[in-house]
Amino acid sequence: xxxxxxxxxxxxxxxxxxxxxxxxxxxxxxxxxxxxxxxxxxxxxxxxxxxxxxxxxxxxxxxxxxxxxxxxxxxxxxxxxxxxxxxxxxxxxxxxxxxxxxxxxxxxxxxxxxxxxxxxxxxxxxxxxxxxxxxxxxxxxxxxxxxxxxxxxxxxxxxxxxxxxxxxxxxxxxxxxxxxxxxxxxxxxxxxx
Amino acid sequence: xxxxxxxxxxxxxxxxxxxxxxxxxxxxxxxxxxxxxxxxxxxxxxxxxxxxxxxxxxxxxxxxxxxxxxxxxxxxxxxxxxxxxxxxxxxxxxxxxxxxxxxxxxxxxxxxxxxxxxxxxxxxxxxxxxxxxxxxxxxxxxxxxxxxxxxxxxxxxxxxxxxxxxxxxxxxxxxxxxxxxxxxxxxxxxxxx
Numbered sequence: 482x483x484x485x486x487x488x489x490x491x492x493x494x495x496x497x498x499x500x501x502x503x504x505x506x507x508x509x510x511x512x513x514x515x516x517x518x519x520x521x522x523x524x525x526x527x528x529x530x531x532x533x534x535x536x537x538x539x540x541x542x543x544x545x546x547x548x549x550x551x552x553x554x555x556x557x558x559x560x561x562x563x564x565x566x567x568x569x570x571x572x573x574x575x576x577x578x579x580x581x582x583x584x585x586x587x588x589x590x591x592x593x594x595x596x597x598x599x600x601x602x603x604x605x606x607x608x609x610x611x612x613x614x615x616x617x618x619x620x621x622x623x624x625x626x627x628x629x630x631x632x633x634x635x636x637x638x639x640x641x642x643x644x645x646x647x648x649x650x651x652x653x654x655x656x657x658x659x660x661x662x663x664x665x666x667x668x669x670x671x672x673x674x
Numbered sequence: 675x676x677x678x679x680x681x682x683x684x685x686x687x688x689x690x691x692x693x694x695x696x697x698x699x700x701x702x703x704x705x706x707x708x709x710x711x712x713x714x715x716x717x718x719x720x721x722x723x724x725x726x727x728x729x730x731x732x733x734x735x736x737x738x739x740x741x742x743x744x745x746x747x748x749x750x751x752x753x754x755x756x757x758x759x760x761x762x763x764x765x766x767x768x769x770x771x772x773x774x775x776x777x778x779x780x781x782x783x784x785x786x787x788x789x790x791x792x793x794x795x796x797x798x799x800x801x802x803x804x805x806x807x808x809x810x811x812x813x814x815x816x817x818x819x820x821x822x823x824x825x826x827x828x829x830x831x832x833x834x835x836x837x838x839x840x841x842x843x844x845x846x847x848x849x850x851x852x853x854x855x856x857x858x859x860x861x862x863x864x865x866x867x
Binding site for chain 2: 591594632635667669670
């Protein structure tokens, strides 16, 4: 479905998408109804179908949006980093702050594993490819030690996800700075004494 | 619901549970039907209710089972390890081999995030507690460097999960040995050059 051409159309579409993020993120894909999404977006039910073909499509759009935003936020956060280790730290912090701000979007990506496995895999695949490339380049520049960049990329993504679960979603008042500090020490130096 | 007292009852209950693992792991919780589970278990539909009260309960049993088995398998794998770093390696390898053998059980735990959030959280919470304790003790013995043991426990669980996704579930013929080797280097020494 094409993007709406008028400003008004774009705003209405974005409103529906934002409402879908809230409703699907809170209730899960199955329980979320288009009626509730349009009600929250302050729009007539039929308007939904001007912009989206189905609940599945709006869900997939949200997964794609999460991919775009995460890449943009992490990319922005690491753009000023003087080296790769600083970039890892900045990227992890930016990711955790984003999870705190938009927990529903995080949950939607995780639910994609079941609702839309292709979108789920694409999300991590693209992120993993870019991450791998970044680590490979850093290795060439001597900013990090030698090691398979793809295994490391997935390991690092796993760390971010698990810390997002434990220290952001499960906490009333996440102490992101402390968690990043501790995790970063381990990411840089490992567990060896 | 009490465990069945007769050997025959225990076998039948285990058969239903195994069938539920296959059906729910393949199709997801919503699509899985009790009729299909009992068909696969070669049991009458009504027999299901002799052992379980609902689809929700059998799902929760599977999450609990995943917890028990993972703890047992990882515990067994690390019991002979001479020190904590060797234990980390053995534990990661045992976990990935288990994911390769029982991919459905892995998927069921992930789906618990949506189907039974309490069971999901309990699973990681208990695992995280035991992991944290193990790392704290190892730190006291000087086998690993200093650092917050809980943050590290969750980071390490995140690594295992992400590598299980990428290198076991997404691969036709997983090369677990290589992945463990590479991940272990990073876990021991980090990325610092």
